[in-house]
Amino acid sequence: MNEVGFVIHQRPYPPEWIFAQDTPNFTPAPELWRWIRSIFLNPEHKLFNPDHSHLGAFYYPQIAVMWAKGGFQKQGRFVVGQAEKIMINASGWKKERQEEQFYQWFNDLPDYLITIDATYAQQANDIDFCALIEHELYHIAHKKDEWGIPSYNRETGKPKLTIQGHDVEEFTGVVRRYGANKEVQEMVNAANQRPTVAKADIYHACGTCFLRVV
Template sequence: MNRPYPPHDLATLSDLEMLDRFVPAPELLEWIRATFLDEASPLFNIEHVHLRDAALGVLWTNCDNSKQLRAVIGQAELMPPMAMGKWQRARAIQQVEEWFDGMPDFLLTFSAPAAAGMDDPSFCALVEHELYHCAQKLDEFGMPKFKQDGTPAFVMRGHDVEEFVGVVARYGAEAAGVSAMVNAAKAGPTIGRASIAGVCGTCLRSVA
């Protein structure tokens, strides 16, 4: 299945009337499931297997967003929305339910202008980054936790590494606590560009 791209009117910021829009992306959700959650896919990731039965909502947006001096181009949220006033939360819940005909377990939002300019490896990395945030809770024994109805109990997962390049440069990976990440980078990617091109179908010219 070829990688879906955002609608053209969301991917360009020239029309002031098109600012701050959010549009459901069912084609992107279908691609995510087929690419990362289907065992038959070359990009299948067993670490996301708990999401196969999860309700996922996916949005494109052209709304500019920045946080701590960095542009935010993807975001994962546990639903329903919580951190807001009562009316704001009720309004947000109504909007999400109208978008997806019910409340999803997680809401994934991607910047349309950023996605439109990404090559396939970068876009795959962005999508998987957000999927990694969508985790299943663990019990006191480290086993996957389920709710009373037998469905997975979900939670947001933080990053494996939070550090500055300068700290690593000055004190080393071990002192900074990022040895595992550095070792993974040195080992090289387990998924090559050829595999990504075979699934996405749009970056064949960049395959070495």
């Protein structure tokens, strides 16, 4: 059983044209960010998650979302979602090309980007889809200072953000709300047999987990 339940308000689906041949492999998904804000970042909504409160100060495309036509294989797993901080480590034309691509997609240069596999989203049930979305949201964390206190931008007053790998808080947050799949349940059972629970590698078909795992 999970605290979210199994009734989820209508969620956005990827556009049908993205699955056709000779169409772009990626497309911006502003409707998905609007849905995220109205559901998980909205204190008045039943599915509001205070763990993501720091994201409520940001708007699209400061945090951009896009559909990818399909996922990809990495280290033996199939990736269907990824959260990343946009960092262009280039100069000259290479830098200009990369920036131009983002401006073509979003009319701006995002700070963070969440990419979701449209093929997976098309067939996933509501619980699996919401769990994936929240999984990626957990990766965009409220940055803490050297004393472990959440930090804020002095000029804007907005929370400082950072990409983080998995930790126990994220693990329990997703499992508490959506329940554990078979793989995670096996981890839970194994952890319960030990005297202490250490930080664990929790993969949820997520590209971010391969970039930086706690």
